[in-house]
Amino acid sequence: MRRDFLKGIAVCLVAGATLATAGNAWAEDASAFYKGKVINWIVPYNPGGGYDEYSRAIAPYMEKYTGARVDIENMPGAGGMKGANEIFDAPADGLTVGIMNGSAMVTNQLSGIEGARYKIGEFSYLGRMVADLRVLVVGTSSPYKTFDDVVASKQPVLLGATGLGGSTYVDAVITGPAFGIDQKVVHGFNNSSDVRQAMLRGDIQGMWGSLGSAIQGVEDGEHVIVLQSPKKRSAQLPDVPSVFEKAAALPNAEAVMPVLDAWDALNAVGRPVAGPPGIPEDRLAFLRDAFQKAMTDPEFVKLMADTERDLDYASGADMEQIAKAATDLAPDVHDKIVAAIRGDI
Structure with a gap:
């Protein structure tokens, strides 16, 4: 019995080592993929606003932790919806991400506003920069x-x-x-x-x-x-x-x-950073890790404090749950929110 028990432990250790090796290989593959690449970062508003400033502030730190160059592209229009659509429709290769006005994008989807092609629960979330007061x-x-x-x-x-x-x-x-x-x-x-x-x-x-x-x-x-x-x-x-x-x-x-x-x-959805649905699992994990490191980098945190910009980090996994809570509403509450947005109240 003891021999069988030890054999079982050995099998588990081998399996765990195999999974760890596979995980490291995924990380190495993703790291190698991003090295020298260009990440297109979409800002759904004009230059100079808060979304633009947050994006330009974190871009060097995303470059630091991904090994890629981050290019900021301002894409204003339809209250942020044009940029959100662009992110959602982008190729799922992990090279297009962007910051979004999360609460507005949720309400656009709930109310079926014309032109909202995205599904808020299907984005590949890297995490949240801030939830605005x-x-x-x-x-x-x-x-x-x-x-x-x-x-x-x-x-x-x-x-x-x-x-x-x-x-x-x-x-x-x-x-x-x-x-x-x-x-x-x-x-x-x-x-x-x-x-x-x-x-x-x-x-x-x-x-x-x-x-x-x-x-x-x-x-x-x-x-x-x-x-x-x-x-x-x-x-x-x-x-x-x-x-x-x-x-x-x-x-x-x-x-x-x-x-x-x-x-x-x-409001809890805040200003998330996300990519289109379907980003390969290893690349999304790599981007989430880079985003977490960028958000907690002491130099970046100090920069945000010096410029009086709040930070309220939430992980990509947490953002999936937050987005679900914001869209999974009781029917009567959903109807009242939609009525308010459409001007029926």
């Missing part, structure tokens, strides 16, 4: 000083947004109806910077966006943050009410909360 800002020259002022407005509140289905649009059309705000969402701006310029001119009175993008405008005295997205107030904004604490006081809170919970799940 979303904020509602109003111009300092507007008549609104607090969120209560916005809710109580007797005139339509003019909010700016990028393309139909973009996150600045989705935030507005989901939260506004939840609070019964009389609002008009003016969409079609090229990027968030253009929306902020319109707010400075007085063409619009406010906008939703990421905290990272809003900070400079606050420091410059151009606008003020009146509402934030987390379920609990962020330590960065201790004096700004959260969507959820305001919603808890609504007379129809029980009906509103499931929709806001779904919106919160959309």
